[in-house]
Amino acid sequence: MRILIWLFGIGVTVAFVTTDPGQTISWTTAQTHLLALVTTLAWSAAALGAGGALLRRMAPAILDTPTGWAHALISGLLLWGLGGLVLGALGLLHTPGIVVLFVLMAAGWLVRPRLSLPTLGLVAPVVGAAILGPLLLVALAPPTGTDALYYHLGVPLQMLMDGELVGGLLHPQGSRPMILHLPYAALIHGGGLTAPAIFHLLLSGALLALVVQVGEQHLGKRSAGAAAALLLLGSWTFMSEAGRAGNDVITGLAVLVALDAALRGNGRALALAAGTAWSLKYTATGPLIGIFLVAQLPWRGRILSGLGAVACVLPWWGRNLIEGMHPFFPFVGWPETSVPMAFQYMDKYGAGRGPVDFLLLPWRVMMEAEIDSFRFMGRLNPALMVLAPFGLWAAIKGGPARRIAIVALAGASGWAFGPHWLRYLLPTLPLLALAAAAGLSVGRPRALGAAALLAGLVGVPANWLEISESVADRIQVVSGQESPEKFLSREVRGFGAIAWANAHLPADAQVALLFSWSSAHLNRRQVLGSVEDHVPTRHWILHHPDRAIAALVEAGVTHAMVRRARFLPKAYPFLDPGVVDAQLQAPVRELEEQLLMKANLIHQDGPVRVYRLPSASPGP
């Protein structure tokens, strides 16, 4: 009877959409969304099954805990990524290989792992869904974020086009651990470009659920967990990422799962979660150090667990070594160039790195951060600062609150050591939120809760306004009223050149993206997409003085898509003007000279030009 009721409901829904005289939701668009949603749910279920099966064998006790589902999900992601690594290494990233991986992972359910849905009560899921739900519009819209385009979606697309792993100097981002990007490739293969963003949104919801559970399970108060979740939901830095394909939020989920395992004293589950977190992003290092410090395990157990975590990352390092790269490439190990290059200019982010700046860092992060400048490039909800002193008070009293605070402190310190970009704090942000919310268990919770609520609500406009505009801007394209091409034309400057290249470049063209990042929308094999300081492009030019174009041609590149790059000295006030010229501006001039003398300009749209390189066969 239940199934019949569901089928009846679905039937009425489909009939309403298809017969709507105004075609408010285009059926073609709805089908695309449905495919992405179904693909994401199917792979997520497969990951849960695979992870559950692995844990049933390695750490069955963790499955009996209320957070067992999260451990299964993260272990499943680990298996998914490593399975993808095997496929990619064997050149099997095609339909048969991906289907076999899916079947193998889904087969995990055959061993019947004991998994139960998180019990969160009624209010928390409803509030969470109400706030997070609109971000589905961002997830379902054509991707526009620079990182998503050149890295989170661009690299998986390249792997799918090549049928194998990509990496090295021509695909530096592909040499990172691809534990999330191989799953993204599988999602794109089945559900299109929006499926990874939907998966990311799903896991963002999972993170919030786990935050509530950790508050309940380890701090002894569900309200503390709920408050921590609200701190995340009230922060632009979390919300702006949740609806997009990325890796910071999911790293935060894996870190929190590792904390849960550590507080439960489950070494094997800790190894799996910590290994996954570290493979997801090295910015997890800080909180992971804290987690191993507070783990409810004897030192021997911690060391063994740590070795287990390292073993999870080893395949990625081994892959780099086999390919002749440094294990930590692209963060280190770039071949020397005529001019020494920095991978990242730390001073560019935040508000300074002097002793006083570090002392003022917490205040500035909360009060002076901007979402549209390098001044932390993000925003946090001020309620975090209201709760923080009381969280510290709770930490002084000892217990799990102290352990969580130590991990949060380790994570925040690790973040402060690196670039002061708030997005990089996301692996630690749930811990910071929990550590602060622990303050609700001491003193006068009602008064503190009310004070935090006041600050939180006042902080909402600064954190949500840009996101609400972004959501509203996508209603037309998600409903099918606006074409994806038209949407991208107004959202991605120079998209006309991408559209032109998709229409006119030979199918077997290989395109070098120079100072350009729209990889995901270009339906051709490609190399060297980059953003911001454009390290890969600049390194290539400086590594091949006077013959950067010739070296690209030797690498099989037939065309180049070049975005006008301008490195203004005022954006690098911490660098000597001579260094700005040598490291940043000179490569641009050098490239322009070589393009002018060696290549043929075949199209231009706004700041983006398309060139045919010398040895390419005739044709557009």
Place this chain on the structure above:
Amino acid sequence: MVDTAVSLTTGAVVTLPAMDRPALSDGVVYTPAQGHVTLKKPSAAKPSAFERTRFAGRTAAPGISSAGVAVVQESALSLLASGSRVVRSVGGSGTPVPMGWHPPAVSDDWVAWVVDGGPSGADVWWIQMAGGTPTELDGGPGDQHHVVAQGQWLAWVRPEEVVIMDTTDHSKTTVSAQTGFSAGLSLWQGVACWETREGADVDIACSDGVKITGDGHQRWPSRWDRWLLYRDGDTVFLHTVDSP
């Protein structure tokens, strides 16, 4: 964007409404958004909502002559003959899609434009504004592109050559040239000028033998009568050709 016109002969400066990638013909500047703006009386222009709507998808500057307007759109060439209220769309059914970017060239009643010739590269097709069927003007291996028009003349770049054509009798002259790698041609009264990179850097050459050479790159030639405008670095130069 173009918002100023300067007369080389009188030095008169005419302020125009800001125009995105306009077409220029004798004394007239045109965009679908602003309509025909005459340099003698720019404020008298009457923009047409019809043209703005029908040419909204243009991918390059339009082409104009007294015979009408030609606009390259994504998948077709659109033609609006003078006095007509019907836009003719040329594309599909055997006519390749335009290459975008390259503006159409309008020489009197003839309209030439660059199409995607597939694996053999870009080709030049042409058609009469008032009617007729589109035909290939120049094709084959390599790119035939950068077609321009002035008066009765058409010119375009083909591999290793520049072709200059008189549309009144369809006679063609070819000049050996290494060009078409960046800027297009400049054409005036059957004399074409172009960028060339035969030397150590980019220079300018014209079909009447005029050359602009020097250290660095001399680029973006624009020929009108005895005057040749070009750019060297960040400076625009005006070269006066000696009278024959």
